[in-house]
Amino acid sequence: MSLVTWAYEISESELSVTLPTRWAHVQGVARKARSLAAAVGTDAELLEAAAILHDVGYAPDLAITGFHPLDGAYHLQKLGAPERIVHLIAHHSCAVKEAELRGLEDQLAAYHDEEGPVRDALWACDLTTTPTGEPTDFRSRIAEIQLRYGAGSIVSRFITSAEPELAAAVARTEERLRGL
Secondary structure, three states: OOHHHHHHHHHHHHHOOOOHHHHHHHHHHHHHHHHOHHHOHHHHHHHHHHHHHOOHHHOHHHOOOOOHHHHHHHHHHHOOOOHHHHHHHHOOOOHHHHHHHHOOHHHHOOOOOOOOHHHHHHHHHHOOEOOOOOEOOHHHHHHHHHHHHOOOOHHHHHHHHHHHHHHHHHHHHHHHHHOO
């Protein structure tokens, strides 16, 4: 079984019934990953697998910390997922900023942020896909997150502080695509 097929099976089993909107989102993120495959070269399969798995930690049965990047990484680690996927999930979309706000930075530090093209492309995929899986632009997605969670929430504070780094990842991914 391919890595992508395995990832789809895990994500679907955890999200499709309990969180159908989240399932729609990750499918949209995976579609975006396929469209950005050229930006990551031989890591295209890894990017798509990480894209479909990036929010698996939202599954109610997987909640340990209540912070989905960590909960997803813990689950995938237990399943024996490739180390790069586990680390990409733990750090997706600048998770370090939210981990700091939640007091979970020490737990997140156990995972490596690879800071390269695959990481950037994963962030770009997530931040250009709506909650229902439709394509959107970066600014609209940031505004949607802030509106959905409310001004004083941890998520809104996180997304505001992470916005420059997230925007840079999107820009680097677009630049990689233009350079091909």
